[in-house]
Amino acid sequence: MNDMSPDSYTTADGRTIGGKIMEVKNITLRFGGVVAIKDISFDIREGEIRAIIGPNGAGKSSMLNVINGFYHPQEGEILFRGEKRGPMKPYQIAQQGIARTFQNIALFKGMSTLDNIMTGRFTHMKAPVWKQAIWRGEAEREEIENREVVEKIIDFLEIQAIRKTPVGRLPYGLQKRVELGRALAAEPKLLLLDEPMAGMNVEEKEDMSRFILDVNDEFGTTIALIEHDMGVVMDISDRVVVLDYGKKIGDGTPDEVRANPEVIDAYLGVSHD
Numbered sequence: 001m002n003d004m005s006p007d008s009y010t011t012a013d014g015r016t017i018g019g020k021i022m023e024v025k026n027i028t029l030r031f032g033g034v035v036a037i038k039d040i041s042f043d044i045r046e047g048e049i050r051a052i053i054g055p056n057g058a059g060k061s062s063m064l065n066v067i068n069g070f071y072h073p074q075e076g077e078i079l080f081r082g083e084k085r086g087p088m089k090p091y092q093i094a095q096q097g098i099a100r101t102f103q104n105i106a107l108f109k110g111m112s113t114l115d116n117i118m119t120g121r122f123t124h125m126k127a128p129v130w131k132q133a134i135w136r137g138e139a140e141r142e143e144i145e146n147r148e149v150v151e152k153i154i155d156f157l158e159i160q161a162i163r164k165t166p167v168g169r170l171p172y173g174l175q176k177r178v179e180l181g182r183a184l185a186a187e188p189k190l191l192l193l194d195e196p197m198a199g200m201n202v203e204e205k206e207d208m209s210r211f212i213l214d215v216n217d218e219f220g221t222t223i224a225l226i227e228h229d230m231g232v233v234m235d236i237s238d239r240v241v242v243l244d245y246g247k248k249i250g251d252g253t254p255d256e257v258r259a260n261p262e263v264i265d266a267y268l269g270v271s272h273d
């Protein structure tokens with residue numbers, strides 16, 4: 001989808017942002033008596049870096065899980081590439097072209113960097129087991145193709161030196177990078193990042209910011225990320241949605257959001273009525 005609709009726009013650094021890849025319409029999500037998300041609407045455009053930010057308990061994780069198809073909201077709907085999304089299994093989400101990382105790293109700790117990233121290719125493995133048993137040609141060709149994609153990602157993320165290292169032995173920042181690699185291996189149309197900077201030191205945050213920008217620029221991947229830390233996100237995002245107590249209190253460019261009095265209140269902890 002690249003419908004160059006009237007509201008497509010060009011960023012300050014010359015990237016063209018296309019039509020809506022995802023539309024979130026009037027979503028309300030409740031857990032028993034708790035309203036985690038209240039009537040929230042926004043869109044994500046093809047090629048942009050879109051952030052969802054907010055203080056603790058604002059509803060960011062809930063929103064990401066709704067976008068991902070993991071939580072099913074009581075009200076509202078989500079359109080992905082023009083189609084309404086119903087309940088689906090994780091592999092169906094991946095087949096649709098959506099990949100994600102997790103706040104608490106979800107890698108196979110005993111497996112190497114290379115093998116972990118290879119697991120991201122599962123939606124691209126098509127040769128059925130019976131065919132692999134009687135004729136290895138197709139399976140081998142697939143394996144070679146998959147390895148090529150994975151090697152490219154390893155180069156791109158500058159993790160050649162740790163390709164054979166079990167990820168459980170790696171420092172936190174590098175584990176996060178491997179997890180990004182695994183998500184990229186799926187060649188997603190929409191990449192969801194769940195607090196990619198959480199728990200990182202300043203240098204690791206700078207590295208991660210650079211890789212997010214490069215992924216978007218070089219692969220053209222649309223990225224939606226949730227983050228607690230407003231500072232880093234403002235530097236890398238094209239547009240930002242701000243949540244507070246389950247409601248949307250701001251939506252716009254980083255400059256617009258920074259100047260929004262409700263956002264300033266939410267982040268400075270001014271009392272809410």
Ligand SMILES: Nc1ncnc2c1ncn2[C@@H]1O[C@H](COP(=O)(O)OP(=O)(O)OP(=O)(O)O)[C@@H](O)[C@H]1O
Pocket residue numbers: 031034035036054055056057058059060061062063228
């Ligand atoms: N599975 C759940 N069951 C019950 N309540 C939940 C559940 N998940 C989230 N909530 C509640 O929904 C609200 C929003 O939580 P959510 O985790 O989405 O916020 P958040 O912005 O991601 O917070 P944080 O930055 O602390 O991760 C909170 O009041 C939370 O307690």
